[in-house]
Amino acid sequence: MLADLLRASHCMPAEMLPAKASECARxxxxxxxVIYVADLQRNSLRLLAGDEATGGQHEAELHVxxxxxxxxxxxxDVLPAASAGGDVFEWWVPLLDGTERIGLIRVSAGRNDAATRTDMEALAALIALIIVSKRPTSDELAKRVRAxxxxxxxxxQWNLLPPRTYADARVAISASLEPAYKISGDVFEYAVDGPLVHLxxxxxxxxxxxxxxxGALALGAYRNARRxxxxxxxRSDAVEAALLEQYDHQxxxxxxxxxxxxxxxxxxWVNRGHHPPIVIRDNRxxxxxxCTPGHPMGTDLGLPTTACQEHLQPGDRVVLYTDGITEARRPGxxxxxxxxFTDFLIRHHADGLPVPETLRRLIxxxxxxxEGRLQxxxxxxxxEWIGPHTEPATVAAEWTGLVPGGLGGGAGPRP
Incomplete structure (x- = not known):
């Protein structure tokens, strides 16, 4: 099944994926x-390739x-779908790019055992990888995630940013930004380089x-200098030099x-005229x-730039943010x-929510x-710095909503 789908994917547009996945899965x-992808704001799940791929049997859009x-x-989590009746069992299975949530598949089968669950998760993993590989060249996928x-x-901006969630045994990272369809100057970045994580x-x-x-120029200059x-x-000086060259203090x-x-x-870290980072410790x-801030990059005001240092404890969470988070206000x-802002992060983490879901709810x-409109x-x-160990990735899996033993952590499909 997986080998056939993988082989077919090399010369297949994204529009053919739902039909080909069903064919190979049979x-x-x-x-x-049936494949659903999450919209950009993660409010809904949208049917890939439309009703023509499923004969109109399934809803085109599902609310999160x-x-x-x-x-x-x-x-x-793997959850049972509404019963199809008889000896047919159906499940919702998450699609993940690493730990980045990209959607779901709805799978129906005539079996209800642990082997079926293993096959479902393997199929979902491959479908997710194929979707990610097709995104740079597929307008179908780009349009499908837009509401x-x-x-x-x-x-x-969206074409410059890394995935919104990443995790390994040492560190877990998640990001969110709005207004998703009208962002302009905000960008975030992270990258892993051996034991170092750049933020x-x-x-x-x-x-x-x-x-x-x-923002795009700043991100490009930062990446270029870092690499x-x-x-x-x-790195911050390189960003300033690029801005001055292009905009001459404007x-x-x-x-x-x-x-x-x-x-x-x-x-x-260095602070170039920005809100200081926040550390959340022990979730309390x-x-x-x-850190004495330097001047904003591009102003060339001559203020010194200072690199500051902090020793974290395992489990500490470092939060970077822009003023649109804290300065949002109702009229009057x-x-x-x-x-x-910080109370929201602490409270929802204590409730056991995966951090990507906490950030979705925060936004x-x-x-x-x-009132729905950001200025x-x-x-x-x-x-979050989990600790110095490179394995196992148990904490990272829990942090992002995954658990040991597979999605949802259960022993097999639930009827």
């Missing part, structure tokens, strides 16, 4: 495979909130296409640039990491605020607080 005893498939998506038109700046968040001046261009071996100060970008040594827990208390009302809470980009990047 050879392993499955009746049908208040539905069984939505719960399977939120918690990365509304996207601005030019947002089109540029950055940038907030470009303005809320237009020019802000998007500035050439520059230290944190050198545009600026604030940001936090950081590096975490996962072997020692030492976090180093928070502290803002003090109070700001969402730093206390409300929705910020939107609701602002500024709102971005948050959260990184």
């Amino acid at each position: 050879a392993a005893g499955f009746h049908q495979v 909130e208040g539905t069984v498939p939505g719960r399977a998506y939120q918690y990365s 509304q038109p996207m601005s030019l700046a947002a089109e540029m 950055a968040i940038f907030d470009a001046m303005g809320h237009d296409t020019a802000a998007g261009l500035s 050439q071996g520059a230290d944190l100060v050198g 545009r600026y970008v604030t940001g936090i640039l950081a590096t975490l040594d996962t072997g020692t827990g030492v976090l180093q 208390w928070t502290t803002r990491l003090a 009302g109070r700001e969402f605020g730093i206390e409300r 929705h809470a910020v939107l609701e607080y602002h 500024d980009d709102a971005t948050v990047l959260l990184c």
Whole structure:
């Protein structure tokens, strides 16, 4: 089954994936495979390739909130679908790119045993990999995850960003940003380089296409300098040099640039005119990491840039954010605020929610607080240092909604 699907995927457009997946799965005893991908804001699950692939048997869109498939998506859990009757069993199985949630498949089969569960999870893993491999060249996938038109700046930004969730045995990272279809100047970045994890968040001046261009330039300059071996100060200087060359003091970008040594827990960072990082410890208390800020990149004000350092404890979570998170406010009302922001993260983590789901709900809470319309980009990047060990990845799996022994952690499919 998997070998046939993998072989077919090499010369197959994304539109053919639902039919080909069902065809190959039937050879392993499955009746049908239906693919749903999550929309950009992770509010709904949208049928891939439309009703023509399934004969109109399945809903074109499913809500994440208040539905069984939505719960399977939120918690990365295998859950039974409504019974098809007779000897046919159906399940919702998450699609994951590493630990990034990209959607679900609905699988029907005539068996209900542990081997079936293993085959379902393997099939879901391969389908997810195929979807990810097709995304750069598929307008079908790009359009399917959009619930509304996207601005030019947002089109540029989304194509620059890394996946919104990453985890290994040492570190777990998740990010979220809004307004998804109109982001302009905010960008986040992370990358793994041996024991080092690089983190950055940038907030470009303005809320237009020019802000998007500035943010893209800042991210490109940062990556280029980092990959050439520059230290944190050198990376921020490279961003400033690129902005000055292109805009001659007319545009600026604030940001936090950081590096975490996962072997020692030492976090180093520079602050270029941005909100300071927050550390959440023991899920009880928070502290803002003090570091004398340099001037915003692109202003060339001559202020010194200082690299600061903090020793983390295993389990500490570092939070980088932009002002759209804390300064969101209702008309005539109070700001969402730093206390409300950190309390939300602590409270939902205590409730046992996976962190990607906590951030999804946080962004929705910020939107609701602002009555659905943000005046500024709102971005948050959260990184937890799990510890220095490279395996096993048990904590990372729990952090992102996965558990040992497979999705959902159960022994087999549930009827």
